[in-house]
Amino acid sequence: MTATTLRLCHSGMDNRALYAFEIFLSRVGPGACRIAEEDAADVAFIDVDNDLGPYLLAGHRMLYPHRPLIVTTQAPGQRPDPLTVEITKPVGLAAFSAALEKVRSLLPPADTATTLGLPDAGDERGGTVDSIPDEIALDTLSGAGPDEVALLRRFEARMATLHVGSLPDADLDNPAALAGIYYDPASFLQGLVARAITHAREIGRPVRIDDARGTALILDPRNGQAWTTRSPNALRALAQLPTRGTLAMARQEADTPLPEGAVARPLDGLEWELALWASRGRLPRGTGLEHPIRLKSWPNLTRLAVPPEAMRIAGLWSRGELSLRETVASLGAPQRYVFAFYSACAALGHVEQVVAPAPAATPRSPAAGNAGVQAALPTRGLFKRVFGKLLGTRPDKLAPD
Amino acid sequence: MHLTDALAPVGHHKLIFGGPVGAGKTTAIGAASDIPPLRAEAPILGGPGQSKPFTGAVLDYGAMTLGDGCTLHLYGTPGRERFDFMWELLTEDALALILLIDNSRPDALDQLHFHLGAFSRFIRDTALSVGITHCDLGGGLTLDDYQAELERAGFGCVPVFAVDPRCRRDVCLLIEAALSVLAPVARA
Ligand SMILES: Nc1nc2c(ncn2[C@@H]2O[C@H](COP(=O)(O)OP(=O)(O)OP(=O)(O)O)[C@@H](O)[C@H]2O)c(=O)[nH]1
Numbered sequence A: 001m002t003a004t005t006l007r008l009c010h011s012g013m014d015n016r017a018l019y020a021f022e023i024f025l026s027r028v029g030p031g032a033c034r035i036a037e038e039d040a041a042d043v044a045f046i047d048v049d050n051d052l053g054p055y056l057l058a059g060h061r062m063l064y065p066h067r068p069l070i071v072t073t074q075a076p077g078q079r080p081d082p083l084t085v086e087i088t089k090p091v092g093l094a095a096f097s098a099a100l101e102k103v104r105s106l107l108p109p110a111d112t113a114t115t116l117g118l119p120d121a122g123d124e125r126g127g128t129v130d131s132i133p134d135e136i137a138l139d140t141l142s143g144a145g146p147d148e149v150a151l152l153r154r155f156e157a158r159m160a161t162l163h164v165g166s167l168p169d170a171d172l173d174n175p176a177a178l179a180g181i182y183y184d185p186a187s188f189l190q191g192l193v194a195r196a197i198t199h200a201r202e203i204g205r206p207v208r209i210d211d212a213r214g215t216a217l218i219l220d221p222r223n224g225q226a227w228t229t230r231s232p233n234a235l236r237a238l239a240q241l242p243t244r245g246t247l248a249m250a251r252q253e254a255d256t257p258l259p260e261g262a263v264a265r266p267l268d269g270l271e272w273e274l275a276l277w278a279s280r281g282r283l284p285r286g287t288g289l290e291h292p293i294r295l296k297s298w299p300n301l302t303r304l305a306v307p308p309e310a311m312r313i314a315g316l317w318s319r320g321e322l323s324l325r326e327t328v329a330s331l332g333a334p335q336r337y338v339f340a341f342y343s344a345c346a347a348l349g350h351v352e353q354v355v356a357p358a359p360a361a362t363p364r365s366p367a368a369g370n371a372g373v374q375a376a377l378p379t380r381g382l383f384k385r386v387f388g389k390l391l392g393t394r395p396d397k398l399a400p401d
Numbered sequence B: 001m002h003l004t005d006a007l008a009p010v011g012h013h014k015l016i017f018g019g020p021v022g023a024g025k026t027t028a029i030g031a032a033s034d035i036p037p038l039r040a041e042a043p044i045l046g047g048p049g050q051s052k053p054f055t056g057a058v059l060d061y062g063a064m065t066l067g068d069g070c071t072l073h074l075y076g077t078p079g080r081e082r083f084d085f086m087w088e089l090l091t092e093d094a095l096a097l098i099l100l101i102d103n104s105r106p107d108a109l110d111q112l113h114f115h116l117g118a119f120s121r122f123i124r125d126t127a128l129s130v131g132i133t134h135c136d137l138g139g140g141l142t143l144d145d146y147q148a149e150l151e152r153a154g155f156g157c158v159p160v161f162a163v164d165p166r167c168r169r170d171v172c173l174l175i176e177a178a179l180s181v182l183a184p185v186a187r188a
């Protein structure tokens, strides 16, 4: 096998560490490896001594079960799985090069340098988005060709997986299987942020969320802003795993300056994403599968991350009250798409469950009243095609991670 | 290409962009269209306080060619109310209304109310999505305020998005929302 350039992503490094790391990499040897986006990497590099390290490690494993990891630590010997290569700190050039070699031997024999990452989910002839696992064995990858739209579709498909996880459909009639479709928002960053926002409203002051590394978030519902000091990847890692008491909220005093490097973002967009990340295709505990759902208002999907099939699900709910079970059946979409979208909508108060059990769906929207117009519509496939147009946008215009 | 040519292939895949003067209809069609958008403009001097030098009976036309070669025709109505006789004509055979409302105007809710009334028959027969524009310029209203006005007017739960008509992605999402209200179960 020829020594291809390994694509390496770094999780949870701040800018200064990244700068030092890049200088280090430049000395490893030409073409040995290069820094890549997390979604397109062959190998991830994680410092497990860092407070966030264990989260990043677990989160990475969850998202990319087949990806080799290089972990650096002062206390070696923890090697958690055969795809993880440990390096004892301080990291020397020789040890790092040896680790890269080891990673190469762990990768399936494929030309990693020319592959692009994912099969074309939008390909009408081939697989569907739902058939894409979190990470694909590298030897199943094929070149995308120069088609920008195809590449962007892959990108969107990948983003979609990040937003709805990869949970397979459960048998909703099997009580034992039902346990797996629920999560408890209160155990995740999502729940803590919701409590913090309530508290902030009560005291009329911003509230911050701290972990062992310091302040991760500052939430100010008065102006609908959140500030975060963490990279999107680090925040996602934090949001995907139960907090287990590692986070605390505290009042942000007026004279306390914002942490260095804090970046502002709209609070609702943050709550939405925290819910998607915690949900990973599951429902908030206590959500009924048979109770009709009422869409109170549409989420502002131009300014929120758009999980797969969100438009069609909202379109369906805006026409009449359907239960979650009926929604899944009507759309023929994977359960996780419907459940993740419901969870995010519930987090922002866009949906509620009607207490009475569902009668036959009653159309509410004006559009639903005109069956004649509908039957004549050549809309079959129109959505996917409009979606295809969407992908003609520049990558920087795509929904934020 | 002449405007008459553009109007000829009107089929089922026709979308109407409506809304008050300056809301962003021309801009939105230009952002979404694959072809250079067409405009037929009869200049009329703007009145005092008009930020644009003139605004006339402008018909906008654009088209998006979708994957299989089928075309979505995008029509912009003239913003001026005195051209509202054209609105009726334009909506014939159309799939849905994309209504743009300029959030920076103090009478934004009245504008929404007026256009819901003017297009009510068409909306009740088809579908509606509402794009709130000029959000970057401030304005006191939230999306909830517009949603409440839609509920009051009896239109129920309608997609209302903050939209920058200069951004193709925003315009496409607004179109997608209208189509998904129309036929959520249809899929490729
Ligand atoms: N800052 C800002 N400018 C916008 C926005 N939307 C539209 N514009 C600008 O507003 C002006 C008017 O937009 P048009 O697209 O001409 O509006 P229109 O609805 O076609 O107006 P009429 O044809 O006169 O009815 C243009 O200069 C646009 O660039 C927005 O969201 N933010």
Ligand SMILES: [Mg+2]
Residues within 6 Å of the ligand: B025, B026, B027, B058, B060, B076
């Ligand atoms: Mg115009």
